[in-house]
Amino acid sequence: MLKPLRVLLILLLSALTLAACGSKFHPPAALPITANRTITSPDGAATLTWLGGARVLKLRGSHREMGYNHGYLLAPEIMNMLNIYGAFVLTEFKQDYDTLLALQPRFDWGEYGDELTGMLAGLRDALEPEQRLVTLPGREPHAVTLADLQLMNTMGDWLIGAFACSSLSVWGQNRADGSTLLARNFDWMTDPTHMIMDHQLIIAYAPDDAPRWINVTFVGDIGCISGINEHGACAVIHVSLNEVHATTDDGLVPGTLALRRVLEKMGPASVPADADAMLDAMPQMGQYLYHLAFPATGRADDETAGVLEYNGDSAHADGRATHRRPSDNLTVSRNPLVNQRLARTDTLLNANHYLKRERSIPLLYSSGQYMGMKRALYAAAKDGDVEVMEALNAMADVGFTPSFIIGPWITLHTVVFEPQQMRLHVFQARDGKPGYDNPRVGFPFSALY
Numbered sequence: 001m002l003k004p005l006r007v008l009l010i011l012l013l014s015a016l017t018l019a020a021c022g023s024k025f026h027p028p029a030a031l032p033i034t035a036n037r038t039i040t041s042p043d044g045a046a047t048l049t050w051l052g053g054a055r056v057l058k059l060r061g062s063h064r065e066m067g068y069n070h071g072y073l074l075a076p077e078i079m080n081m082l083n084i085y086g087a088f089v090l091t092e093f094k095q096d097y098d099t100l101l102a103l104q105p106r107f108d109w110g111e112y113g114d115e116l117t118g119m120l121a122g123l124r125d126a127l128e129p130e131q132r133l134v135t136l137p138g139r140e141p142h143a144v145t146l147a148d149l150q151l152m153n154t155m156g157d158w159l160i161g162a163f164a165c166s167s168l169s170v171w172g173q174n175r176a177d178g179s180t181l182l183a184r185n186f187d188w189m190t191d192p193t194h195m196i197m198d199h200q201l202i203i204a205y206a207p208d209d210a211p212r213w214i215n216v217t218f219v220g221d222i223g224c225i226s227g228i229n230e231h232g233a234c235a236v237i238h239v240s241l242n243e244v245h246a247t248t249d250d251g252l253v254p255g256t257l258a259l260r261r262v263l264e265k266m267g268p269a270s271v272p273a274d275a276d277a278m279l280d281a282m283p284q285m286g287q288y289l290y291h292l293a294f295p296a297t298g299r300a301d302d303e304t305a306g307v308l309e310y311n312g313d314s315a316h317a318d319g320r321a322t323h324r325r326p327s328d329n330l331t332v333s334r335n336p337l338v339n340q341r342l343a344r345t346d347t348l349l350n351a352n353h354y355l356k357r358e359r360s361i362p363l364l365y366s367s368g369q370y371m372g373m374k375r376a377l378y379a380a381a382k383d384g385d386v387e388v389m390e391a392l393n394a395m396a397d398v399g400f401t402p403s404f405i406i407g408p409w410i411t412l413h414t415v416v417f418e419p420q421q422m423r424l425h426v427f428q429a430r431d432g433k434p435g436y437d438n439p440r441v442g443f444p445f446s447a448l449y
Helices: 002-020 063-073 075-092 097-106 110-126 146-152 255-265 272-280 326-330 365-383 388-397
Strands: 047-051 054-061 164-170 181-189 200-207 213-218 226-229 234-239 288-293 305-310 321-324 347-350 409-418 423-428 441-444
Touching: 054 063, 063 075, 063 110, 063 200, 075 110, 075 146, 075 181, 097 146, 110 146, 110 255, 164 234, 164 288, 164 365, 164 388, 181 234, 181 288, 181 388, 213 255, 213 409, 213 423, 226 255, 226 409, 234 255, 255 272, 255 288, 272 288, 272 305, 272 321, 288 347, 305 347, 326 347, 347 365, 365 388, 388 409, 388 423
Parallel strands: 054 200
Antiparallel strands: 047 054, 164 181, 164 347, 181 409, 200 213, 213 226, 226 234, 234 288, 288 305, 305 321, 409 423, 423 441
């Protein structure tokens, strides 16, 4: 009963908003996938299916082929994200759409440009012209363009400092078998109709030119938010809340695509330092903290995990990226109220502020999240084995539920990666409940291929 009511609310809110500006409203199409149903792309190379309670999009081929099938199989939902969720974001953050469109030529899409071009072609083939209209408050409707899709994929760049996430990685004496575990909360905005929750997605990529990898994300996104590749390299993205260092560079790489490029280059012997060099060579508009973790077997602590603290200040002594290692746990900043140091080098914590690139300790919630993870970690590691559900509980301690005080923030998903076992544990927000409060969807990496 809740879902029909939610759809009615979507239609009512959007119709009222668009009527106020004189635009014709095109209601969202029904979701194209439900439990126990599989849809196959026209070329047979991609499927949209249901696996253990989560929607999974399986893509293979060239960037253009993967983009086309993403756009074709999820065309109505991509338009929902542009029209309904997009209207919410623009209103919530008082952003001007034309100004944001004007930013897009500053970005260099590299090998991923073909993927968005393919997505646009898939949309055009899947939908009638009237279903492909972008209808946003205060603007005349227009047929969806490449720039609209680019704008959706640069959201983290132009909403600088607007999000909150948490992650921890443990291995060695923290785990019974010494293996690596990476847990993360992806904290994001939810709209009143929970559109973003209904449009979550797991994408299993099998690119022609890179290792297979899995991304926990939402419809229309082609970057990496919470990913693991076939070699066990794991990578998650956080937005930094530190002082903004704006860059005047062009040729900018969207933050999530910078991380995707990194993950697609990580091989069996890769270490965090390899990502450091790559990120330093990619100018970006946003400010990020990239948390990477690898299987612990055969790797020293500083080679098992790392956080790359990134901003656009290429004049910094470290360049654009500062590599925080587990050995830095012993020397990071502390004060009488907040002690960020850890007396061990087989773990790494990450919130939304720099610990090494800049050493000031924020008084806002980011330091509170960091300290919350530290307390939860010490409690879970007392028996020498941080298990999946203990990592989930640690994430729940620092997660978000929408409220009058914190606004529309929610933990959209919580993910626990076990790269040595090549297993994923995914907890997705549903019906207004944050990810960590929902059932686990767990499966081996191989189950998605």
